Amino acid sequence: MTIRPYTGLKDSVHARPRAGTSLFVDYCEYLFGVKCLGIFADRNINSSGMPNPPKSVHSTWRAFDLGAKSNARYKLIEFLYINRDILGVEAIHDYSNTYKPSKFGWGAAYKCDRDAWKVYEKNTIGSKNGQWVHVEISPLLADHPDVVAHAFETIFKGP
Numbered sequence: 234m235t236i237r238p239y240t241g242l243k244d245s246v247h248a249r250p251r252a253g254t255s256l257f258v259d260y261c262e263y264l265f266g267v268k269c270l271g272i273f274a275d276r277n278i279n280s281s282g283m284p285n286p287p288k289s290v291h292s293t294w295r296a297f298d299l300g301a302k303s304n305a306r307y308k309l310i311e312f313l314y315i316n317r318d319i320l321g322v323e324a325i326h327d328y329s330n331t332y333k334p335s336k337f338g339w340g341a342a343y344k345c346d347r348d349a350w351k352v353y354e355k356n357t358i359g360s361k362n363g364q365w366v367h368v369e370i371s372p373l374l375a376d377h378p379d380v381v382a383h384a385f386e387t388i389f390k391g392p
Contacts, residue, residue: 234318237371239346244293244372246275251294251375257320258297260385261368265309267301270365290324295375300365306331310366314343319384321371328363338362 250273258269274291290296299309310332313322325343327333333341338361339353358367374381 234348236348237318237323237345239323239344240293240295240369240372242288242290242293244295246288246292247273247294249294252378253373253381254294254297254370254375256378256381257370257374258299260381261299261309265299265301265305265312267299267305267309267366270298270300272297290369293372293375295323295372296367296369298365298367302364303329303331306364306366313368316384316388317343317345319387321374321380321384322368323371324367324369326358326360326367328358328360328365328367330362331366 254272258272261267262269272291273294274289276289276292277286278289301309306329310325310327313320313325314332316322323345326340327342328340330338330340333350333352335341335352337354339356340358340361341350341352342358343350374384
């Protein structure tokens with residue numbers, strides 16, 4: 234896999250939904266039986282501990298939270314991680330230690346700019362023991378449902 238730039242908040246707060254994000258969530262719900270707990274939230278990062286916390290990536294309409302039981306969370310994370318490049322996945326937060334167990338209980342996160350997981354020893358990503366997965370996708374996929382559909386279809390066709 235490849236290291237890719239992390240967009241974060243570079244595309245700023247969006248005033249309206251992004252159709253590719255909605256379709257991406259629909260695929261995840263259908264394939265893994267997960268439930269969307271939310272996409273857009275124009276708010277600051279929760280539990281940042283900063284005096285002037287930055288906005289959450291949820292304000293870009295590219296981040297979403299998917300809730301499910303442990304087995305479905307594991308399968309979802311595994312699928313997103315294996316197919317991270319074609320799906321334009323920029324970040325995955327595993328709050329509940331489902332995919333990357335942490336003896337500290339603070340979960341783990343994948344980011345595309347390091348193309349690796351980081352297991353946390355302290356409250357860095359927040360939401361300890363959260364029963365959901367936080368996912369961030371690239372602006373390209375967020376803005377283009379046709380690219381999302383093509384990516385999922387390519388995965389299902391196989392090599």
